[in-house]
Each structure stands twice: as C-alpha cells, then as structure tokens.
Amino acid sequence: MTGSGEGHAALAAALAAAEDLMALPGVEGVGQGEDGAGAPVVLVLCAGVTDALRASIPAELGGIPVVLYDIGERPTAQPIEGWPYDDLSEPDFM
Amino acid sequence: MHTFEIGRAQLAPEFAEAVYDTKEEREEELLGRNNVVGVGLGNKFTDGVDTGERCIQVFVDHKVDVDMLPVKDRVPKTLNKQPTDVIAVGPIFAGEPTGAIAVSPQALEGRRRPAMGGDSVGHYQITAGTAGAGCYDAEIMPGIPRRYYILSNNHVLANSNGANIGDPIYQPGPFDGGTADDIIGRLARYVPITFDGSCNLVDAALAEVDFRDFTREIYYQGYVNHNYAPVNINDVVQKTGRTTNFTTGRVLSVNATVNVNYGSGKVAKFCKQIITTTMSAGGDSGSLVLDTDENAIGLLFAGSTSVTIINNIGYVQSLLGVRLTEK
Numbered sequence: 001m002t003g004s005g006e007g008h009a010a011l012a013a014a015l016a017a018a019e020d021l022m023a024l025p026g027v028e029g030v031g032q033g034e035d036g037a038g039a040p041v042v043l044v045l046c047a048g049v050t051d052a053l054r055a056s057i058p059a060e061l062g063g064i065p066v067v068l069y070d071i072g073e074r075p076t077a078q079p080i081e082g083w084p085y086d087d088l089s090e091p092d093f094m
Numbered sequence: 095m096h097t098f099e100i101g102r103a104q105l106a107p108e109f110a111e112a113v114y115d116t117k118e119e120r121e122e123e124l125l126g127r128n129n130v131v132g133v134g135l136g137n138k139f140t141d142g143v144d145t146g147e148r149c150i151q152v153f154v155d156h157k158v159d160v161d162m163l164p165v166k167d168r169v170p171k172t173l174n175k176q177p178t179d180v181i182a183v184g185p186i187f188a189g190e191p192t193g194a195i196a197v198s199p200q201a202l203e204g205r206r207r208p209a210m211g212g213d214s215v216g217h218y219q220i221t222a223g224t225a226g227a228g229c230y231d232a233e234i235m236p237g238i239p240r241r242y243y244i245l246s247n248n249h250v251l252a253n254s255n256g257a258n259i260g261d262p263i264y265q266p267g268p269f270d271g272g273t274a275d276d277i278i279g280r281l282a283r284y285v286p287i288t289f290d291g292s293c294n295l296v297d298a299a300l301a302e303v304d305f306r307d308f309t310r311e312i313y314y315q316g317y318v319n320h321n322y323a324p325v326n327i328n329d330v331v332q333k334t335g336r337t338t339n340f341t342t343g344r345v346l347s348v349n350a351t352v353n354v355n356y357g358s359g360k361v362a363k364f365c366k367q368i369i370t371t372t373m374s375a376g377g378d379s380g381s382l383v384l385d386t387d388e389n390a391i392g393l394l395f396a397g398s399t400s401v402t403i404i405n406n407i408g409y410v411q412s413l414l415g416v417r418l419t420e421k
Contacts, residue, residue, distance in 0.1 A: 005328045015349060015351075019351055021219070021354065022351065022363075028352060028353050029350055029352030029353060029367075029369070030350065030351055030352075031147050031346075031348065031349055031350025031351065031352070031367070031369055032347055032348050032349040032350070033327060033346060033347045033352055034200055034327045034328065038240075038371055039293060043346065043347045043350070043369075045347075045350070045352060045369070045401070047398075062375030069346070070400065071398045071399075071400050071401045072399035072400045072401075073399065074353055074354070074355045074361070074398065075353075075354050075355065075396040075397055075398045075401065075403050076353060076354065076355040076356075076357075076376075076397070076398070077247070077249045077254070077297065077355070077356050077357075077379060077395060077396045078223070078374055078375065078376050078377065078378055078379040078394070078395065078396055078397055079221045079222060079223045079247075079249055079250055079376060079377065080217070080221035080222045080223075080267070080269045080337070080376050080377040092294050
C-alpha cells in the first residue's frame, strides 16, 4: 500500500482522521508507523493505555490498522529541570 | 481491534504469536538460570551478521563454553521450536555505571572554546540545553557568510518566546555554571512557538557566534555529511547531547502530531514530527540528530520516559534560513 498513490492518500486520510483522537484524555499524539511486515499503521501515542482508551479508539481508520503505543506521559520539552528561573536577575552587562 | 503491544506488532505476522508467546511463557524460567541477566525479542545474529530471523534473545553476563555449564543453566538452541540467540552484555546495574571506563556524566557540561555540537548551552534565563550544530545563512551559497550561528531550540536559546533578540547565550548554560563571563553569542532569531492548539513544525532558534568560538564538529560524531536525508520507520539514528552524551534510537513514527508540555500549564501541538525510542533526557534539547551516515535528519527537543520527539531538519533549516553543510 505504501508504494501506491492510492495507498498514500489512504494513509494521509487516516492520519488526518487520527488527529481527532487527540481530543480523548490520555491521547498525546498520533503518527505514521509500520507493523512487522512493513505495512503502514496509525500509531496512537498514549500516556498509559487504559481500558477506556481501548474502548474509545477504533481498530482501523480508512482501512489502516490502529495500534496503541504507551509513551508513559505527555512529552516534555527537555531543558534541565529544577532551576529557579524566577530568581535570576538580569546580568549587569545588559 | 489492534490493542497488542508494539513489541508484538513489530514482528512478522506469521511469526509474531509463537515467538512472542514463547518468550512470555519461558522468560521467568530463563531468568532463573545462572548467568542469564535478561530476555528479549529481536533478530538472530550469526558471526556478527543479522540473519533477519526473529528469535528469543537471551542476555548473559558473559558467554561460557556449554560444556562448562550444568545442564540446568544451558540455553537451548530452540524453545518451543523458536530459535534463541545468546548475547553477552556484561553485568547490568541500576544507576550509574561503576566501571573504570564509564563516561563522565559531566562530559559536555563544561566550558569549551571553540565549543562543539553536543556542548551545554543556554539563554541566560534558562537552565541548560545542547548546542546542536554550527550553521550559516542559506542564501550565502556560494559566497561569503558574514554571520555564523549555533543551532538549538527556541526553549534553549530564546526562553520559549520569552527572550529578546540580542540576549546573551551562555556556554555552558546557567545550570552548568555559565555566567556573564561565558557568553558565547547572542540570540539572532527564532521560530515562535504557538500554544493555541495550532500546529508547530519546529522548536528552533539561532545564536550568532564569533567564527572562532564554535566549530561545526559534533562531539563523538564528527561533521554533518548532508543537510538533509529522508528518514524511514525503523531507521537507527544518533545524537550527542549535553546530558546523555552519545545515544542512538530507532524511528517509531514519522508524520506524527504530538502535544508537548512546556511547563506552567503551557502545551504546544507539534506536527510532522519524528518519534524515536528514548534517546534523551533533560538537557539534551537542541541536539542535532543524524542517521548512521552522519546525514542530518532532525533537531531533538522533547521526550517522555519512552520516546524522544524530533523536528524534521528540513523544516528547521527552511524556517530559520540556514544550512548546516555545503552538501
């Protein structure tokens, strides 16, 4: 499917539809993935895979299988954490 | 409904259930054998060559001649007709490695001139992130670049939209002891991050630096080969960053849309992202991600406990108007 224009269109439509799933609590992202045979799947990135999510998410979107993937929690921008930002005063050279 | 775990999903369908179920069924028994420190699923290697055959991987402290082992501790060549592969990984410890060759966790937190890709850097009001790579204005090709930059994230160099152009950038970043004596450059430009639910493509910014103060070499990786290479699912990618040093990951997803937490209740939606297995931690933001041929593929900016999120480097260079190399 990945090699045909029709397949690309189906995948693009599935990914677009998958974005609606991000309205569900615990769904932090969606993306294009592959199964072990190289066929496209829609990955649904979840902050914990719950029974409620399993029940809410369709098995497929436009013929593309949907796979739940547990990412633990919502991703965070990754500077060093814990620094007291507010305590920093402007340096005297400014 | 496909609610199986990704570990099973990644196996060939005709093979998935038998090898997966056998591993699950026999895992505890295998771990009980002397010398076995782990069990997993993967491809079987013979004489260092990937055979492509799925197998149950049995990780051992060190390999021992089979004749030296009691029968109860030997690992059979097959389990329930599924192939096994014994892999020596050395002892596994929780926490920091204790061996004499362990990499210092502070390896890239110090001041360096010229600084390199991978070094600690940061806007004077943030903690610290990573200097991804050197770059210059894309329009100057061929020609004489008049300005040189460090490429990193908006939230590293521009304080998540909270900075002014010209603000000082420290190397190392403030968290790593950087002060006004450690200014390596000034914020030159950045792509604003939106927090209104619309799509962001990149978390990216530039600090202008003196040519002599930053080299394009990336610590432990060398020089970027090409400005851009397409990335495919299951590709292995690499980065060097301030916190976790040199790491690799495997691409799980492309064209991903994901919500990212920026603290203080701010969440930004990012589209067209690359998702990999975890290869980063706090402080690695801004690392340039390369494929195994040292071609640029992305700019690392976020992660969870199990995945890392990467901007597509094509968008990064296009939106900032820079290039990393001449190729």
